[in-house]
Amino acid sequence: MRMEAKLISSAQNPLVKKVLQLKEKSRERKKTGLFVVEGQREIELAQKGGYTLQTLLFCPEIIGDISIESITKSLNPEVIQVSESVYGKIAHRGTTEGVLGLMLSKNHALENICFKNKTPLVLVAEAPEKPGNIGALLRTADAAAVDAVLIANPKSDLYSPNIIRSSVGCLFTNQIGVGTTDEIIAFLRTNQIKIYCAALTASKNYVECDFKAASALVMGTEATGLTENWLKNSDQNIIIPMQGEIDSMNVSVSAAILIFEAKRQRGF
Known part of the structure; x- marks a missing residue:
């Protein structure tokens, strides 16, 4: 069963612009403490490694049988649905299963x-x-x-x-x-x-x-x-x-x- 989520269909949406900035600019990643992870496997590895998933974006036309609930588990991140055209704009590669996460970075001191x-x-x-x-x-x-x-x-x-x-x-x-x-x-x-x-x-x-x-x-x-x-x-x-x-x-x-x-x- 797929959870209901807010839909973003415009590339001009502020969250879409934020994702693009996080992907493209190191300065933005350092300022916000956020970075972008694509794909179910990478998102789950990050969570297993102690990283916090803040926002999950998914495209239902691409995601197939992947369970959003299995990715978000009990952490209750913000979950956003995006159109196929928006996902194509924010995804670094087309084979990332239609899921993309904004994660909190760690202190590597x-x-x-x-x-x-x-x-x-x-x-x-x-x-x-x-x-x-x-x-x-x-x-x-x-x-x-x-x-x-x-x-x-x-x-x-x-x-x-x-x-x-x-x-x-x-x-x-x-x-x-x-x-x-x-x-x-x-x-x-x-x-x-x-x-x-x-x-x-x-x-x-x-x-x-x-x-x-x-x-x-x-x-x-x-x-x-x-x-x-x-x-x-x-x-x-x-x-x-x-x-x-x-x-x-x-x-x-x-x-x-x-x-x-x-x-x-x-x-x-």
């Missing part, structure tokens, strides 16, 4: 990170910029169930639709902390987490390293690598030996190799 065991495995990415790389890193982190993803000096808004889409919802399944390089180094030291920096100089083959203790695998950008401050504070620089002509791989591929070696050592 480092002090909110909580480890459930004494030997956490942490992925650190310094200054990641490309949404596709960030999304792929988050997917890898989810697949390996790392204890936290820390982003140093971020260049992109985490709640950009491109990052949400490329992460296939893994933005919501990972514990994420954001800070400066200095803040994250201090956080790792305070928590007695060894720092392993992916770097070309003074490096040790990654398979020769012991990642069973509390460990942070630190990745830089493909263009410039890690900044000097990370290299000065590294407990051990690590390298993935290359057998071809190039000396680096995509950052998300490199991270996956290192993370799953650490997981292999830990018996998972």
Whole structure:
């Protein structure tokens, strides 16, 4: 049974304009504390990850057999019905099942990170910029169930639709902390987490390293690598030996190799 809901059929409606602003402008997302999530799976992953659904918009011509009640559960968000033409305007992609949510963002301060065991495995990415790389890193982190993803000096808004889409919802399944390089180094030291920096100089083959203790695998950008401050504070620089002509791989591929070696050592 489908609940009755207010209908919006005009693209000039203030809520439609608000959704478009939230999708397109990082400044608007930061000002309102809201962001846009498309698709039933992503909305449900966000709610499972502790995000609050404020408003749900749905298009009955597209939604099919999806139960609005199963998405909203007992949280009682505002539920709005939109016409097919309006949904086509606000949706980032046409295959999102006719449902779109406005969610409240989280505070990703480092002090909110909580480890459930004494030997956490942490992925650190310094200054990641490309949404596709960030999304792929988050997917890898989810697949390996790392204890936290820390982003140093971020260049992109985490709640950009491109990052949400490329992460296939893994933005919501990972514990994420954001800070400066200095803040994250201090956080790792305070928590007695060894720092392993992916770097070309003074490096040790990654398979020769012991990642069973509390460990942070630190990745830089493909263009410039890690900044000097990370290299000065590294407990051990690590390298993935290359057998071809190039000396680096995509950052998300490199991270996956290192993370799953650490997981292999830990018996998972």
